[in-house]
Amino acid sequence: MPMVTSCVLVQLTFLAACVLLRNFSRFSLRLVAPLPDGSADGAPSDGSPEVQLSCGALHGTWSQGVAAFRGIRYGQAPLRQQRFRPARAAACQAGDAMEDGNSCLQGGRAGANESEDCLNLNVFLPSKHLRGTAKLPVIVWIYGGSNIMGSVEFYGPIENLVRQRDCVLVAMNYRLGIFGNLALRELAEVDPRGSSGNLGITDQQLALQWVQQNIAAFGGDPEHVTLLGQSSGGTNILAHLASESSRGLFHRAISLSGSPNITMDRQSKEDMDRRLILPNTPCAGMSGEPLLECLYTADAHTLDKALPMSYKIFDVLWDYPNNSHGIASRESALLYVDGVTVSAPVEEALRRGINDVPILLQSMQAEMDCAPAPQVENLSQQGLRDFFHQQFAEYGEDVAKKVYDIYGQYQPPAYAAYAVDADTATACGFRQLAQAAGNGFRSPVFWSTVTASPSKALKNQRFPYHNWDFTAASRVFSFYDEHFEADEMDLALGDRFRADWFDLILHGEMFHGWKRVQDSQHGEVIGSEVGATQTQWHRNHKAMECDFWKSIGVDQRWWWIN
Known part of the structure; x- marks a missing residue:
């Protein structure tokens, strides 16, 4: 693809590439703009926090x-025969819970603490509720990283979300890459589900079962659980919404910049993994029992490196909708519709109301500005016209002109280039999913596009980029730029995000500038635009853009996959 051949980010993963732009280190995140807390170090004077589980006392630490x-x-x-099967529940744990557990294997990206023994979680709650009797709502955070990397600490101090809220926060590690997603006929035959793959989702389900059984000891309400995830974390939430086996494990869902395209069928997934993954393993050319034995005993780190680039490919604007083939011609799916863990394609599942809970689907108007493309950063208006003509040559002169007519409103011109990708990759997909849920759910359904930009450029990002909403809400501005100084507008935007999300978490509704998709009429789809100073709902949000793309064949085939 000519526009990306010079980009230094070839072969980086989706969210990971955005992070690695600043040489991300798991030790480098800091709270640039602390939430008002009323406590210098946050540690009460009566020792470490403690909760009582069925097996004894669990001791934690204080964090502001x-x-x-x-x-x-x-x-x-x-391990071994359990390596590619749903995990079994761990025994109740008492004693010290003061350090993050191992991260799951991800090619060394998480450092020396990577292991197959990684199914652990963190729990955070405001100190004032440690010995309280109130049943607090629970947020279960699911991190992003393209489902090939990430950990509970990947986004920094996510506990910021509950510093000023009466809420319990849970974050779990789950299997990634080949260990979380390999699907083969032989594995399905020995799997209790009768299918294989989607093990990252089954890990999350097991963690959600742990929440149901244990969260009351931390003051949390097991009947008031909200899933919150960004990037592939948002994708995983869509998988839970499409999973009959996740029913009852959560009661709200917020998917931020997830990938709407969970549609691959079982046969296609098994064939693809056998063709693309197995040749890179010590098990190449094997089948049946010898294949199983090899997969159970092969060195874990060797297997971890077997995932081809097509499952984790990333490049600036690499998914630009500039041909008729669709994103699957460039990327291989990790999650798929196995009929068990993921019961149906997401759109169908929402239309059927498999998990009918209040939901928010949200994306950014310049998703890929998280990894700015040098080719578009300094475009003039004429340069933007030329860029669109080059990119959409396959569709003809009229289409390129129409793209410019629709997106030329975004200023500066680089914003327009990112806005095209954001609509075709996420917003139009979420629009279609929102419409399906609006038809299938009795619970409130909301969807939105964020057009609010940072007050000034971060290290490279200028527009509403992938993860800007969660960055602002959690106030971990150092995620992309450790020197970024947030101003009052950035802090106020983060406050609005948290306030709106907590309206959904607490009440199952959103109020200020929001309107339910179910209130749409005559084929319209209500959605909201989250701007710099206010949120405003629109009766037929993104209709012109999405109808245009669909009319030229840029449809579901271009929605993000992983």
Whole structure:
């Protein structure tokens, strides 16, 4: 693809590339703009936090007014015959829970603490509720990283979300890459589900079962659980919404910049993994029992490196909708519709109301500005016209002109280039999913596009980029730029995000500038635009853009996959 051949980010993963632009280190995140806390170090004077589980006392640490319990096992280590099967629940854990547990294997991206023995979670709650009797709502955070990398600490101090909220926060590690997603006929034959793959989702389900059984000890309400995830974390939430086996494990869902395209069928997935993954393993050319034995005994780090680039490919604007083939011609799916863990394609599942809970689907108007493309950063208006003509040559002169007519409104011109990709990759997909859920759910359905930009450029990002909403809400501005100084507008935007999300978490509704998709009429789809100073709902949000793309064949085939 000519526009990306010079980009230094070839072969980086989706969210990972955005992070690695600043040489991300798991030790480098800091709270640039602390939430008002009323406590210098947040540590009460009566020792470490403690909760009582069925097996005994669990001891945590203090984190600026938040009680933190880290590294709690929820699943047994999935080793040998369990390596490619759903994990078994861990025994109740008492004692110290003061350090993050191992991260799951991800090619060394998480450092020396990577292991197959990684099924652990963290729990955070405001110190004032540690010994309280109130049943607090629970947020279960699912991190992003293209489902090939990430960990509970990947986004920095996510506990910021509950510093000023009466809420319990849970974050779990789950299997990634080949260990979380390999699907083969032989594995399905020995799997209790009768299918294989989607193990990252089954890990998350096991963690959600742990929440149901244990969260009351932390003051949380097991009947008031909200899933919150960004990037592939948002994708995984869509998988849970499409999973009959996730029913009852959560009661709200917020998917931020997830990938709407979970559609691959079982046969296609098994064939693809056999063709693309197995040749890179010590098990190449094997089948049947010898293949199983090889997969169970092969060195874990060797297997971890077997995932081809097509499952984790990333490049600036690499998914630009400039041909008729679709994104699957460039990327291989990790999650798929196995009929068990993911019961149906997401759109169908929402239309059927498999998990009918209040939901928010949200994306950014310049998703890929998280990894700015040098080719578009300094475009003039004429340069933008030329860019669109070059990119859409396959569709003809009229289409290129129409793209410019629609997107030329975004200024500066680089914003327009990112806006095209954001609509075709996420917004139009979320629009279609929102419409399906609006038809299938009795619970409120909301969807939105964020057009609010940072007050000034971060290290490279200028527009509403992938993860800007969660960055602002959690105030971990150092995620992309450790020197970024947030101003009052950035802080106010983060406050609005949190306030709106907590309206959904607490009430199952959103109020200020929001309107339910179910209130749409005559084929319209209500959605909201989250701007710099206010949120405003629109009766037929993104109709012109999405109808245009669909009319030229840029449809579901271009929605993000992983």
